[in-house]
Amino acid sequence: MSLKVVVDWDLCQDHGQCAFAAPEIFEIGEDGRMHVLIEEPDESLRSKVEDAADVCPVQAITLEG
Amino acid sequence: MAQGRPGAQRVLVVGAGMAGLRSAEGLRAHGYADEILVVGDESWAPYNRPPLSKEALHGDLSHDKLVFRVRANASDVTWRHGVSATSADLAARTVTLSDGETMSYDALVAATGVSARRLQIPGPPQTAAGRRHVIRTLDDAIALRAALVPGAKVVVLGAGFIGCEVAATAVKLGCVVHCVAIDPFPMVRPLGPGLAAELQRRHEERGVVFHLGVGVAEFVGDHYVTDVVLTDGTRLETDVVLEALGSHCNVGWLEGNGLDLADGVRTDTALRPWRRAGALDGVAVVGDLARFPNLRFDERPLRVEHWSIPTDTGRRAGAVLAAYLSGEGYDDVVSATWEPLPSFWSDQFDIRLQSYGMPGLADPDGIRVLEGDLHDECVVGYHRGDELVGVVGVGMLRVVNTYRDRVGHPTPA
Numbered sequence: 001m002s003l004k005v006v007v008d009w010d011l012c013q014d015h016g017q018c019a020f021a022a023p024e025i026f027e028i029g030e031d032g033r034m035h036v037l038i039e040e041p042d043e044s045l046r047s048k049v050e051d052a053a054d055v056c057p058v059q060a061i062t063l064e065g
Numbered sequence: 066m067a068q069g070r071p072g073a074q075r076v077l078v079v080g081a082g083m084a085g086l087r088s089a090e091g092l093r094a095h096g097y098a099d100e101i102l103v104v105g106d107e108s109w110a111p112y113n114r115p116p117l118s119k120e121a122l123h124g125d126l127s128h129d130k131l132v133f134r135v136r137a138n139a140s141d142v143t144w145r146h147g148v149s150a151t152s153a154d155l156a157a158r159t160v161t162l163s164d165g166e167t168m169s170y171d172a173l174v175a176a177t178g179v180s181a182r183r184l185q186i187p188g189p190p191q192t193a194a195g196r197r198h199v200i201r202t203l204d205d206a207i208a209l210r211a212a213l214v215p216g217a218k219v220v221v222l223g224a225g226f227i228g229c230e231v232a233a234t235a236v237k238l239g240c241v242v243h244c245v246a247i248d249p250f251p252m253v254r255p256l257g258p259g260l261a262a263e264l265q266r267r268h269e270e271r272g273v274v275f276h277l278g279v280g281v282a283e284f285v286g287d288h289y290v291t292d293v294v295l296t297d298g299t300r301l302e303t304d305v306v307l308e309a310l311g312s313h314c315n316v317g318w319l320e321g322n323g324l325d326l327a328d329g330v331r332t333d334t335a336l337r338p339w340r341r342a343g344a345l346d347g348v349a350v351v352g353d354l355a356r357f358p359n360l361r362f363d364e365r366p367l368r369v370e371h372w373s374i375p376t377d378t379g380r381r382a383g384a385v386l387a388a389y390l391s392g393e394g395y396d397d398v399v400s401a402t403w404e405p406l407p408s409f410w411s412d413q414f415d416i417r418l419q420s421y422g423m424p425g426l427a428d429p430d431g432i433r434v435l436e437g438d439l440h441d442e443c444v445v446g447y448h449r450g451d452e453l454v455g456v457v458g459v460g461m462l463r464v465v466n467t468y469r470d471r472v473g474h475p476t477p478a
Contacts (some may be wrong), residue, residue, distance in 0.1 A: 007391050015410065032463050041233070047094065048138055054087070055375050059113050062134060062193055 004064040005049055011060035018052035018061060021053050025049055074390055077160055077168055079150045079318070080176030081105020084114070084352025084375035086133055088174045091383015093138040095251040095389055098110040101142045104162060106149035109203055115372055118208040118230040119412050123238050126210055128203060132469075150177070150318040155338075155348060160318070172386045175319060175330060175338075175350045176379075179312035179370065181205070182220065188284025196289040198307045200227060212305045215239030220293050220303045222281060224251035228309035229268065233413040236272045243301050245276045245293070255425050256457060260445050263459075264416070273415050276301075293428045312370065314354055329356040329368040335385045335399040336378055339366075347389055349382035353374065361404035361473035362423055362454060369407050369423070379407035404478045406469065417458075419465050422447070422472035424455030435468075437461055444468065 005025060018026040024045060027035045027059050041049060046063070053061040076092060078085045081103050105111075112131035116124075121131065135142070149163045153173070161167045181199035193208035200209055209231075213219065217240045221228045223421045224246035235242045248254065250261035251268065260286030265275060276295055284306070285292040293301045309384055316326045324338045325331035330350040336357060337344035350357075352375040356368040360403035381403050388398040411418040424432075427447035435456070437443035446453055446468075458465025 013417075014462065016462060017408070020466075020469065028463060028466070053134070055373070057115065057372065061132065 002065055005036055005038060005041065005050065006062040006064055007036060008050060008062070009032070010061045011058045012064050013058055015057050017055040017057065021055050022048040026052055049057035066236065073276050074171040075169070075356060075388070076101045076172045076174065077170035078174040078176055079105075079153075079160060079172075079317075080178055080343065080352070080354075081107065081144060081146060082111050082176060082178050082375070083133065084178065084379050085174065085176035086111040086135065087349075087376045087379025088176060088349065088382045089142045089379075090136045091380040091389050093136070093383070094380070095305075095384045095387035097262045097383075097387040099390075100147065100169070101139075103142060104145045104148045104150065104168075106147065106163075107202055107204075108147050110146070111142065112203060112230075114201075115410075117203065117215075118200055118227050119234060120207060122210050122231070122234045126206055131203065140473070144232065151290060152318055153322060153325075155319075155322040156166065159390045160349070169469075171347070172381055172390055174386070175347045175348065175354055176352050176375075177315035177318065178353045179314050180312045181308065182313050184281060184308055184310060186281055186284060189289050194289060196286075196304065196306055197284070199233060200307065200309065201312070201427070202457045208303070209307065213238045213240055217304045218302055219243070219305045219307065220245060220301050221307045221309055222246075222293075223309035223311065224248060224275065224277070224310065225309060226252060228307070228408075229413050230262070230411060231307055231309060231357040232273045233271070237414070240305075242272065243274045243276060243280060243303075244303075245281065247278065247280050249278055251275065251277075252266075255420075257424070257427065257429075257446075257447070259432060259439065260435075260457065260459070262409075263439050264413070265335075267414070267416060276468060309388070314368075316354065329354045331366050334358055334359045334360070334403050336382050337385070337399075347386070349378075349386055351378040352380045359404055359407075360402070361406065361475045362426060367423070371409040371420075373408040374405065381405075402478075404471060404473070404475050406475075417460055417462065419458040419462055420455060421469050422453070422455035422466070424457055426454040436464055 016028045153160045154212045181201040191197045198209045219235045219240045219242045221244040253261040280296045282296045283294040314329045331339040336349045356366045358366045388395040426449040431448035435446040445457045448453035456468040
């Protein structure tokens, strides 16, 4: 089963907390904006993505699958 | 250690907010597979509260938009909304609920959080109809939003983060906003006078009128407030009063069990309630309610009403209680290092504040601008002696984020 990281970019305010919780998946770019590095991560990264979703102040991150 | 009893175990979580949810998820994440029952006094499934004083007041204020997504592993948790705990017998391991039922448990999570504090001054009813609002719950926010119409005269009592956020939002909605506080500057207790005075200036520039160093003498009106009279004699005509005066802890149901309930519930670093006779196994206190020592800073137990704490304490409680119930590795889990980094943010007009650590622990002369310009974007450092105990960014999000790992003195991994 493959996972899919979905970010609601209308909600995202570039707080950057996801990049601390899951640096494998999320990065604060040079432009200060959030970027998703791996949109379909391996199952082994599930809890990391869930951690990142938890700490998003605006709850913009969803994990599908 | 848990008594190995036949049949399924039950964890009872009292409080169905963010901390209760994160505790349930934490239990599942650490392998606990039996029953989890969460009871909460609100009618809503757990939702994100910070937007209530910010964008939700002028945007889409629906539960759908605010509700937390529940992790897949916690989809089988049982929720009972609209029910509160009235008492607990921690020796007998039972909790009595407002519907009269007494529930037994194998482990208990106390996640009842805080309620908005009210001014104890006589006057019209403390209701929306009485024009006296608080903002803690979604229902509070729905009532307040209906009153924040263009031209409405709003009096915000209290100039902490919530008061200042609502003041900013109300100005944006076209209201006329007065903000009253006994403090010399808005948000001065956490931020210190330098940054607080600068933020006051920015709020004033955008239309908020402050009345500082004064209190409320009287609410005028029979069925609803028409005027607020301040202790310096100022009389403010008003359509809406918001009491944003901090909180009190919902600990009444825990009384009579020998716990230290002086300010929330005092715990150890495993979030077990402190008692004179020793920490109480099988019970965890989470979220706003937990007064826990954080050795990143010092051994003094502190309650931290920051947004990051329900998640940190919920995960910790999940690990501790799962080990307690399985009897496997409990002592190791309890003694493991746990030093969460408190974090919060605040949006006021175009100003984004981001904080890490405990700025309030700083020495009065230990606050200085580390980067940038106080009158523009900056990072302010809060020091206790030589130690950086907190940072606050005004804008400069990327820069303040680089200070995350420098706050406090975390135990080396």
